[in-house]
Amino acid sequence: MSEERLYPPSPEFAAHAQVKSLAEYRDLCERSARNPTEFWGELAERELHWFHKWSSVLDWQAPDARWFVGGKTNASYNCLDRHLETARKNKVAILWEGEPGDQRMISYQELHRLVCRFANVLKSRGLKTGDRAVIYMPMLPELPIALLACARLGIIHSVVFGGFAAEALKTRIQDLDAQVVITADGGWRRGKEVKLKPVVDEALIDCPSVQNVIVLNRTGSEVAMESGRDHWWHELHEGVDEKCPAEMLDSEHPLFVLYTSGTTGKPKGIVHTTGGYMLQATMTMKWIFDLREEDTYWCTADVGWVTGHSYIVYGPLSAGATAVMYEGAPDFPQPDRFWRLIEKYRITILYTSPTAIRSFVRQGDQWPNGHDMSSLRLLGSVGEPINPAAWEWYYKVIGGSRCPIVDTWWQTETGAIMIAPMPGAIAAKPGSGTLPLPGVQAEIVDLKGNPVETGREGFLIIRNPWPSMFRTLWRDPQRYVENYWSRIPGVYMTGDAARQDNDGYFWVLGRVDDVMNVSGHRLSTMEIESALVRHPAVAEAAVVGKPHEITGQSVVCFVTLKKGNYDQQQLGDELRKWVAKEIGSFARPEQIRFTDALPKTRSGKIMRRLLREIVTSNHVAGDVTTLEDLSVLTSLAAQHDED
Ligand code: WTA
DSSP states (O other): OOOGGOOOHHHHHHHHSSSSHHHHHHHHHHHHHHOOOHHHHHHHHHOOSSSBOOEEEEEEEEEEEEEEEEEEEEHHHHTGGGGSSSSSGGGGGEEOTTTOEEEEEEEEHHHHHHHHHHHHHHTTTTTOTTTTTEOOOOSSSSSHHHHHHHHHHHEEEEEOOOOOOOHHHHHHHHHOOOOOOOOEEEEEEEOOOOHHHHHHHGGGGGGGTTOEEEEEEEEOOOOOOOOTTTTHHHHHHOOSSSSOOOEETTTTTTTEEEEEEESSSSSSEEESHHHHHHHHHHHHHHTTTTOOOOOEEEEOOTTTTTHHIIIIIIEEEEEEHHHEEEEEOSSSSTHHHHHHHHHTTTTTTTEEHHHHHHHHHHOTHHHTTSSTTOOOOOOEESSSSSHHHHHIIIIIIIIITTEEEEEBBBTTTTTTTOOOOOTTOOOOOOTTTBBBBTTTTTTEEEESSSBOTTTTOOOEOOOOHHHHHHHETOOHHHHHHHIIIIITTSSEEEEEEEOTTTTEEEEEEEESSSHHHHHEEEHHHHHHHHHHTSSSTEEEHHHEEETTTEEEEEEEEEEEEEEEOHHHHHHHHHHHHHHHTTTTTGGGGGGEESSSOBOOOOTTTTHHHHHHHHHHSSSSSSSOOOOOOHHHHHHHHHHHHOO
């Protein structure tokens, strides 16, 4: 039914949009398909600053891409310096509010100064182009400042989301051989301090590469400082020069590494480079967010995830936007914090996640209805499929039935939005990302790479290289090829299932691999299983995602125990906490289910499909910890599931 409901942009919206009609969109697609290098080359020249122009737009030796070969540029320069020669120099770049209500408004000019000073701090600590910085911070302006200072010098940054625990932080620091960790004492969430520095201290016990830890004073709580290694952010700034020219970096110089969960226990370090990434991040601000000079734009993601990289920092600042940043929880001190912020700052564009939207639906309309949100003109959604009911609520209650919604499909790997409606050109359908961006050849195929019929489910693939594509996996080029480009040689496998309807609209259904999506965060079943079997009582573990009304999916763990006497209720609680401690609280399982044996094929592979069925059909009910005898099911299913 919902597939039949079309929400075209209003004529007023379309008239002022960057892309004003379906015909205009089709023309862009046609041009990009006819001559992709000319298409992206023209945009790169117009939209970015280059110290030296490239010699060729694309060198594609599948699956290795180089964009704007030989070109010299700098992401920090594109986000800052080039605006200083325009009227934007005194425009607010970052409009920040802390959870306790403190505020900062930082102009482009001032942000430039802050970034230059911090870049000089990094230099003074001996850091240079090609080094790696791990950034583990709350949502403070100093977080984008740290990113942009690294980018300015060509230091490769890797942000680790503040919700990750010491173990996860440690493995990332080790994998990168990072020289510096940039952190804070803590941040505020739901009125409490979330301490970060002690987590860093724990992680660093085993990280000999780290010579410097830079600690921002946010909460003022007591922290241990290791002499010689740890330095206060503000102390390092004393007497530092305000001038720091941006390095002229190769277009293919790595800008950042961001870890994401894959199908094994080891996270993948997604490597993004400079020129192509910046181009697509900038273009999507215009095409999809329809950015105008006077907009006040708010992406509610955390900079710890790719959405924050591309749509809080690099995209908006490159495009000269005023970007809102908020430190804390959406429901603090009351469930209307988001709506308060929109009213207070007259926010015009809001970009958030389906999980957030569903939790707002549950809290009730009285919270948004108590605020004047007439400033909003465009809404966005990202991270997971949005169910049509949540879409409709977002449209009516938040958007006052006047704001187009851009449902944006993309991934850490793709770097920028790939499938989404251009809001002045494409009529939305609730639950569909609609059509690919110009220059993106998305298709739905079977395992052999043949297109499936309209309406049929298949694998979502991208056939051609795109500027903001990841280039490799950090120190694991083999896995880059095997994971993404080998199933169908030379074609990018997204790992998502999708179908296309009669209008060619894409409907992304979810992951086809052992990756779960909980609150829009990618979690690997294997990563949680590895964490569980590190617990002394656990013999084996199998983890699956269970459909969840608010978070999309929740984590359910089937566990067999080593010999011993256990209080299962107590052990269940302990294991939930254990996973939160090993990975991060956002990975905390909803259920731990104890069983005598795990269902396995005769060759010994755990049959997650069967477990998924059990949790989906609610075959074994309740949120309580129960002992399940899966042995009968196991032997039955094994006969059908041998592979
Ligand atoms: C899912 C987040 C449906 C998808 C930017 C993808 C979506 C994974 C959407 C990437 C959407 C993201 N509709 N599904 N609009 N956006 N996904 O790397 O399964 O954290 O593969 O990047 O989220 O998650 P990631």
